Amino acid sequence: MADKTEIQPREQQESNDRLIVAGTWYGINPTGKYVGRPIVQLSVSGCNLLCGNPSNPFEKDQEELEPGRNAKWVCHSISEWKNGSKMTPEEIFDYWKKHIDCPIDDIGGDIPLVIGGGEPLLPDTQDQLTDLFDHCSAELQWDDPDICIRTNGTFEPSLKMRSYVDHFEVSIKLPSSGMKQDHRIDRPSIKRFVDIIDEKGWSVDFQFVAVDDRDLNEIKKIANTFNIPKSKITVYPPKTDDSETVETLQGLIMEYGFRVIEPEYHQWQSENFDDLSN
Numbered sequence: 637m638a639d640k641t642e643i644q645p646r647e648q649q650e651s652n653d654r655l656i657v658a659g660t661w662y663g664i665n666p667t668g669k670y671v672g673r674p675i676v677q678l679s680v681s682g683c684n685l686l687c688g689n690p691s692n693p694f695e696k697d698q699e700e701l702e703p704g705r706n707a708k709w710v711c712h713s714i715s716e717w718k719n720g721s722k723m724t725p726e727e728i729f730d731y732w733k734k735h736i737d738c739p740i741d742d743i744g745g746d747i748p749l750v751i752g753g754g755e756p757l758l759p760d761t762q763d764q765l766t767d768l769f770d771h772c773s774a775e776l777q778w779d780d781p782d783i784c785i786r787t788n789g790t791f792e793p794s795l796k797m798r799s800y801v802d803h804f805e806v807s808i809k810l811p812s813s814g815m816k817q818d819h820r821i822d823r824p825s826i827k828r829f830v831d832i833i834d835e836k837g838w839s840v841d842f843q844f845v846a847v848d849d850r851d852l853n854e855i856k857k858i859a860n861t862f863n864i865p866k867s868k869i870t871v872y873p874p875k876t877d878d879s880e881t882v883e884t885l886q887g888l889i890m891e892y893g894f895r896v897i898e899p900e901y902h903q904w905q906s907e908n909f910d911d912l913s914n
């Protein structure tokens with residue numbers, strides 16, 4: 637079982653009734669099932685991992701973060717999820733009505749709602765998110781909303797969460813994240829997500845940031861151990877000028893038969909992110 641030590645903003649430890657929102661934006665989705673489609677994303681604060689092990693995680697400038705012990709890349713959103721604003725469901729909904737440039741009635745309908753982080757499936761965060769979904773459902777008369785959760789796969793979604801969400805993007809961390817294996821791999825949670833693949837009404841994709849053959853070999857091991865279909869696996873290689881690394885990765889990915897998304901594409905970030913930090 638993974639160690640569930642959470643690295644969270646202080647406010648999150650003090651208040652369980654309001655979600656801490658790192659930011660929200662309306663824009664074109666760069667990855668995953670909804671790639672190329674307009675979405676509303678809500679990013680929550682707090683994560684149980686700290687990918688990249690940077691020695692200075694609270695450095696304001698994300699560009700200054702250097703990978704620490706055993707890590708080859710650094711989480712690109714630490715500066716977002718380490719902060720945030722405590723908000724009730726009503727306040728989040730009102731914020732969207734006033735500040736998001738899409739018809740409010742389309743959220744969860746024609747415009748999918750994507751929840752990222754940080755880690756949205758931290759236990760308290762799940763409860764706060766389902767309170768938000770309850771509120772949206774009442775306001776927008778949701779029937780079968782289009783909601784996606786982006787998770788690191790170390791927590792199982794609650795039944796209530798699953799009643800709202802129809803797509804999970806599970807980004808399991810590999811050795812290059814610098815995280816210990818028993819922190820980044822939670823076997824019951826991964827098994828639960830694999831089980832959901834075949835259950836009616838849900839879809840699940842597994843995503844991996846892989847930088848070397850050690851990572852790719854671990855993806856292969858995880859896929860075999862948990863019987864994850866290759867069609868459900870997408871690999872995101874790093875952006876690098878090292879042509880030898882690129883060729884090696886391309887060769888291995890072709891050999892293993894995984895889907896791959898080019899770095900130039902997946903590193904495209906929304907410029908519309910509304911940072912809601914205090």
Ligand code: SF4
Pocket residue numbers: 683684685686687711712713714717753754755788
């Ligand atoms: S799990 Fe995701 S949000 Fe958390 S530190 Fe790793 S990359 Fe960042």
